Amino acid sequence: MSSTLRRRKPDPNPTPNPNPEEDGLDVEDIKKPKKPTIKKNYSCIDNCCWFIGCVCSIWWLLLFLYNAMPASFPQFVTEAISGPYPDPPGVKCLKEGLKVKHPVVFVPGIVTGGLELWEGHQCMDGLFRKRLWGGTFGEVYKRPSCWVQHMSLDNKTGMDPPGIRVRPVTGLVAADYFAPGYFVWAVLIANLARVGYEEKNMYMAAYDWRLGFQNTEVRDQTLSRIKSNIELMVATNGGNKAVIIPHSMGVPYFLHFMKWVEAPAPMGGGGGPDWCAKHIKAVMNIGGPFLGVPKAVAGLFSAEAKDIATARAVAPGVLDSDLFQIQTLQNLMRMSRTWDSTMSMIPKGGDTIWGGLDWSPEEGYAPSKRKQGKNDTCTQNESGGGVCEATQASYGRMVSFGRDVAEAPSSEIERIEFRGAVKGNSVANNTCRDVWTEYHDMGFGGIKAVAEYKVYTAGEVVELLEFVAPKMMERGSAHFSYGIAEDLDDPKYEHFKYWSNPLETKLPNAPDMEIYSLYGVGIPTERAYIYKLRPAAECYIPFQIDTSAKDKNEDGCLKDGVYTVDGDETVPALSAGYMCAKGWRGKTRFNPSGIKTYVREYDHNPPSNFLEGRGTQSGAHVDIMGNYQLIEDVIRVAAGAKGEELGGDQVHTGIFEWSEKIKLKL
Amino acid sequence: MGSVLRFRKLYFLEPNLRSNGSSETIKDNKPSLEGLKVDYKHVKSQRMEEHKNMKKKWRCLDSCCWFIGCVCTTWWLLLFMYHCLPANLAGLNGPEPPGVRLKNEGLAPLHPVVMVPGIVTGGLELWEGRPCSEGLFRKRLWGGSFTEIFKRPLCWMEHLSLDSETGLDPPGIRVRPVPGLVAADYFGPGYFVWAVLIENLAKIGYEGKNMFMAAYDWRLSFQNTEVRDQAFSRLKINIELMYITNGNKKVVVVPHSMGAIYFLHFMKWVEAPPPMGGGGGPEWCAKHIKAIMNIGATFLGVPKAVSGLLSAEGKDVAFIRAMAPGLLDSEILGLKTMERMMHVSRTWDSVISLLPKGGDAIWGDLDSSPEEVHECDLETKCYIQTSSKENSTKHEDTTPHFQLKHQTNYGRMISFGKTTSEQHSSELPVIAPKELMDVTKDLNSSEKCGDIWTEYGKISRKNIQRLADNKAYTAATLIDLLRFVAPKTMQRAEAHFSHGIATDLDDPKYSHYRYWSNPLETKLPNAPDMEIYSLYGVGIPTERSYVYKLSTSEKCNSIPFRIDSSAEGNGGQWGLRGGVYFVDGDDSVPVLSTGFMCAKGWKGKTRFNPSGSATYIREYQHKPPASLLEGRGLESGAHVDIMGNVALIEDILRVAAGASAEDIGGDQISSDILKMSEKVNIKL
Incomplete structure (x- = not known):
């Protein structure tokens, strides 16, 4: 010294x-x-x-x-700036005297659940029981290719690759926080705890969200686990039925569960035909993609959906660059294409629901206009007139090649049949082979054929995907179906592949059960895409969203090659609301026992200042889990309230009008 | 960055320029009023002075x-190099973990595994608390890094205490066990409990679906875990679920420490009819359980629990003391740590479950104890007379001199003064335990002593002296002593636990749950195919009985008893040291407690084991870690460290993969447990 x-x-x-x-x-x-x-x-x-x-x-x-610093200091500052804080809904409800009544089951959605390593290759040494997904994602940066390898599933079976076991994290920690500070269920859990909930009457139905729904049972017995835990909670809480709260993909997952549990063993859980009636009080779907998400199409087609994997949002720069010579996007696509679950999100119901070449349920309606004027349609709104001309023509055309095509009247579009087109032999390029995207099998001929069909509606999108990714779709079609049932009593609908599609299954026979659809509105949500061909290069994904296509008007529905409608940023309101607004309303063939349904929309208000974090009035797909109003509704139902006591439907969008336009046999 | 460096450069030049500043300062001290100029000068000089001062300070700060x-920088550099280090650097690698070796042998998961953690090793988290615990929602109060103890000790203690009347949550506080495997895999960062076993099980193919951690709130009495958290129902459902989903394979249960008696309680509960029991029917255990592999089980209690209750001095009835011994014994913060600790731990009913069970019949009376023979063997100077004396009548008078030298009265679990512990029983003052109970308490003693609830405040000094005059307590009279010094605690807890031996097991009173965790007052379930193992470490001196003294402290509410740490025996690893008599064991549990039931009490068809479930004893000789790199040792026999013992893990893996006891070698005994058991005379 x-x-x-x-x-x-x-x-x-x-x-x-x-x-x-x-x-x-x-x-x-x-x-x-x-x-x-x-x-x-x-x-x-x-x-x-x-x-x-x-x-x-x-x-x-x-x-x-x-x-x-005392823990209450930030709150003190916030209150000083923006007036007194509203009581968190838990405290408010506690003051009203609400208490624990019904046990609560959370069903997390895609990507929000944590996954941890149980067995891996050499390169994952020392990560036993550490999170690969969720948490800090530190391993993505440290050993990216190893990480991709471990997160992928086997592309033949859709199950674990040999020598790798990645399993869902269990318990409430599975999805309370996605990453440090980024809550998913934590706020809801904390508020439920205020009225007296604890581990014994809350259950997180964590599952491996990469697998096909039935495979979670085959590999991990997840569905059996959920069944016995619900039974346990109902038994130990004095026979009070459970309130189920699925979020995002958890919604079709739980639909699948309800069919599974009543189906006879071995395919089902053998709970008997009144299991749901006995054990479930209400299903409160949050942001449920009942009818699929257009985003999933873009994700599968060109790995470009804005957040089908939040990974892209976490590190956008890294993914788009070729910095590490690892072809991030292709690797990501290969990884996500091994996940069967992404295929559960492909739009269901085809043209009947999503609109054909010339019409769509949502046309004549622009989300961004609603708040300024009271006008429900754009045509009444001077500044938006031009915008909606485009939207009218385009929502049904889920994928179009070129903007002119997207806007042209259907009679003017020349379409060349792509089905059956010969997939030209491309130059065998072995450096690309290891990146399994199936595009290299298509060759230039195939790619050209796809582009020349010009426009794809929801029904055709499925066929398009079958054409560009036959292996993946073949695997997926064993687990999921996207159609509408003609006759629900057809014995083929007993197969599990139909269970997660609300248009191909009946709801369980449980007249006392309630189904809610809670979702945010007021955020532009992806609905249709304008694509372009990418300049030929062997190792690249040949299709790309044409980001140059945008409206002249700032408020237009077309932005960066994407047509948007009202929704919660991920799920269009149509998909989240239609079943509860019409498909299941009253006694229909999809709802033979007449289960009561409620639609509750939450208008999006961005956080007013920085200190509010992700906002207490947000309507965004994940942030809505922190929406005070939604939490309050959930607590009230958990404490015993019925749908009418909440105020029944609460609608901001034109969901009922849209539903009327859909011609579906009920 | 640039500007900062520039600033520093400037400042290094300054000393030369500023050398004339001091003369001006002197001038300025004159109280003259020369208008602005002076002011200006004054200000200027002051600034200079400040500068100078600052310069000096800055120097120091700079350095x-x-x-x-x-x-x-060095630290980061090292850290960076450490991270660059390949994970499996040659030389740093230990031997191949047993899981990998057994996987290569072809072992695969067969039976689901249920783990039952013991006392203190399970994590507890906060669900509802007082304002002082704000921001800790769902954070661990127990387990993990324990940072809250240091940040807000009083708050922490308040939240970990239970209600002293009911033994359940105090109003407004909900602390709940952490569920899942994370509950007890690591106790603190880097301090494994179950983690090594879990990892090795995973190596042969186990995962979340066929492993279950039966986490429970270890502070509560066993039945209360069901009443409050439905922990038993949860365990039952999960075992049934794993049984079904794993192709109707029975489970292997691995309880550790207090988990062993918790699971005994469970087995009685699950077959008992509701509402007290789980209503699983009399065949439940036979149908669902393949084997119970108790690790370091506290079947017959732990003497350590006595000292813990009496004076909060057990070496690790709470690990806290081991973690921060200095802190607890000092009064730096004016906290009376010991007293508070005692207060907290006395609200925990589960501690009572660890008191020695079976009384004098098991633990020995004033003159004899099962371990004495054993001790002679160890010291290799066993006098034939001693053992012959033991065999003959107890009234035989032997010379005190002889006894002083060679006999250790382990049976006297608490003795006041070293001489008492060595005297012959006839010389001891005889006060019947009943008499103790009659002593009138003075209740007006200490109102002013605040809220620390140790119950000692209610006992007058005189009565304490009388307690000490009784000189020596055996396992049976000890319970009376505790009933006297801690009446409320014992009253509350004895509704949940019993410590005797049943004379007639068919007595209908034994269908009450308070007897279920005592192996001497229950029958094993009717499951002839079930195997019961007792796996434990030996070769570590373990507390067995204590020499006490009266504490001189007259402060109110202070604990009046202290272990007389000046009492030393005549050398050797065993025997008296620091006021404590040691026997063979695993550092916490004496061999007798953990081994007796499997060695004798349940061996063959006895009245405690009517269906004749097979029992096995497997002892693991303690070997301290050979090098620093081994961490807590691969062959350790210590109570918790044994969970990392390679041989033990291998045994568990083999049994879980379907091996029977004969396949792994049946009994493996290195202590004198069989001889000790012979000396215990209870009706079987």
Whole structure:
């Protein structure tokens, strides 16, 4: 230490030290002048050290102050700025005297559940029972290719690749936070806890969201696990039936569960025909993609959906660049194409629901206009007139090649049949083969054929996907179906592949059960895409969203090659609301026992200031889990309220009008 | 960055320019009023002075900063190099874990595994608390890093205490066990409990669907875990679920420490009819359980629990003391840590379940104890006379001199003073335990002593002296002693636990749940194919009985008893050391407690084991870790560290993969448990 001090002393008398070998062993030496050469050598490092030291000390000081700060301080500041905070819904309900009544089951959606490693290859050493998905995603950056390898499933079976076992995290921790600070269920859990809920009457039905729904039972017995846990909770909570809260893909998953549990073993759970009636009070679907998500199409087609995997949002720059020579997008596509579950989100119901070449249920309606005027349609709105001309023609055309095609009247479009087109032999390029996207099998001929068909409606999109990714769709079609049932009593509908499609199954026989559809509205949501061909290059995905296609008008429905409608940013309101607004309303063939359904929409209000975080009135797909109004509704139902006591339907969009336009036999 | 560096350069030049500043300062001290100029000068000089002062301060600060910077940089550099290090650097690698070896042998998962953690090892988290615990919702109060103890100790203690009347949650506080495998895989960061076993099970193919951690709130009495959290129902459902989903394969249960008696309780509960029991029917255990592999089971209790209750001094009835011994014994913070700790732990009913069971018949009376023979063997100077004396009548008078030297009275679990512990029983003052109960308590003693609820405040000094005069307590009279010094605790807890021996097991009173966790007062379930193992470490001196003294402290509410740590025996690993008599065991549980039931009490068809379930004993000789890299040892026999013992893990893996007891070698005994058991005379 003494020598270091000496080194830093300013040197008033720069005479060289006569005794160079006498090197700082004496205390007196401190006073002595030093050789300037030494000082020079060290001064830069010295400065650096000094600087780092300063930064560290300040950092620690701030950290210390932060830790010493009372926990209520941020709230105090917020209240000082924006007036008193509203009570969190849990506290509010507690004050009203609401108490624990019905046990609650959470069913998380796609990507929000954590996955952890149980067995892996050499490159994953030391990560046993550590999260690969969820949490900090530290491994994505540390060993990306290893991570992709472990997150992928076998592309033949859709199950574990040999030697790799990645399993869902269990318990409430599975999906309370997706990443540090990014809540999913945590706010809802915390508010339920305020009225007295705890681990024994809350259950997180965590499942491996990469698998086909039936495969979660085959591999992990997840459905059996959910069944016995619901039975346990109902039994130990004095016979009070459970309230189920599925979110996002959890909604079709739970539909699947309800069919599974009543179906006889071995395909089903053998719970008997009145299992749901006995054990379920209400199903409160949050942002449910009942009829699929257009985003899933883009995701499967060109790996470009804005967030089918949140991974892209987490690190957009990394994914689009070729920085590490690992073809991020292709790798990602290969990975997500091994996940059967993404295929559960392909739009269901075909043209009947989503609209054909010339019509769509939502046309004549622009989401961004609603709040400014009271006008429900754009035609009444002067500034938006041109926008909706385009939207009218295009929503039904889920994928179109070129903007002109998207807007042209259907009679003018020349379509060349792509089905049966010969997939030309491309130059065998083995460097691309290992990236399994199936595009290299198509060759230029196939790609051209796809582009020349010009326009694809919802029904044709499925065929398109079958054409570009035959292996994947073949695997997926064993687990999912996208049609509309002609005759629901047909014995073929006993197969599990139909169970997650609300248009091909009947609801269970449970007249006392209630089904809610809770979702956010007021955010532009992807609905149809304009594609272009990518300049030919062997190793690239040949199709790309044409981001140059946009409306002149700022408020237009077409932006960056994507037509948007009202929704919660991921799921269009049509998909989330239609079943509860019409398909299941009253006694229909899809709902033979007349289960009561409710639609509750929550208008999106962006957070008013930074301190509110992700907002208490958000309507976005995941952020809605922190919406106070929604949480309050959930707590009330969990505490015993019925749909009417909540106020029945609460609608902001034209969901009922849209539903009227859909000609579906009920 | 650039500007900062520039600033520093400027400042290094300054000393030369500023040398004339001091003369001006002197001038300025004159209280003259020369208008603005003076003011200006004054200000200027002041600034200079400040500068000078600052310069000096800055020097020091600078060096500090520089030093910190250096340290940080070096640290980061090392950290970076550490991270660059390949995970499996040659040389740092231990031997192949048993899981990998057995997988290569072809072992695959067959039976689902249920783990039942013991006391203190399970995590507890906060679900509802007082304002002082804000921000800790669903954070661990127990387990994990324990940072909250240091941040807000009083708040922490308040939340971990239970209600002293009911033994359940105090109003407004809900602390709940952490569920899932994370509940007890690691106790603190890096301090494994179940993690090694879980990892090895996973190596041969186990995963979440065929492993279950039966986490429960270990502070509650066993039946209350069902009443409050439905922990038993949960365990039952999960075992049934795993049984069905794994192709009707029975489960292997692995309880550890207190988990062993918790699981005994469960087995009685599950077959008992509702509402007290789970209504699984009399065949439930036979149908669902293949084997119970008790690790370091506290079947007959732990002497350590006695000292813990009496004076909060057990070496690790709560691990806290081990983690921060200095803190607890000092009174730095004016906290009376010990007393508070005692207060907290006395609200935990489960501690009572660890008191020695079976009384004098098991643990020995004033003059004899099962372990004495054993001790002679160890010290290899066993006098034939001693054993002959043991065999003959107890009234035989032997010379005190002889006894002083060679006999250790383990049976006297608490003795006041070293001489008492060594005297012959006839010389001890005889006070019947009943008499103790009659002593009138003075209740007006200490109102002013605040809220620390140790119950000692209610006992007068005189009565404490009388307690000490009784000199020696055996396992049976000990319970009376505790009933006297902690009446409320015992009253509350004894509704849940019993510590005797049943004379007639068919007595209908034994269908009450308070007897279910005592192996001497229950029958095993009717499951002839079930196997019961007792796996435990041996070769570590384990607390068996204590020499106490009266504490001199007169402060109110202080604990009046202390272990007399000055009492030393005549050397050797066993025997008296620091006021504690040691016997063979695993550091917490003496061999007698964990081994007796499997060695004798349940061996063959006895009245405690009517269906003749097979029992096996497997002892693991303790070997301390050979090198630092081994961490807590691969062959450890210590109570918790044994969970990382390679041989034990291998046994469990083999049984889980379908092996029977004969396949893994049947009994494996290195202690004198069989001889000890012979000496215990109870009706079987």
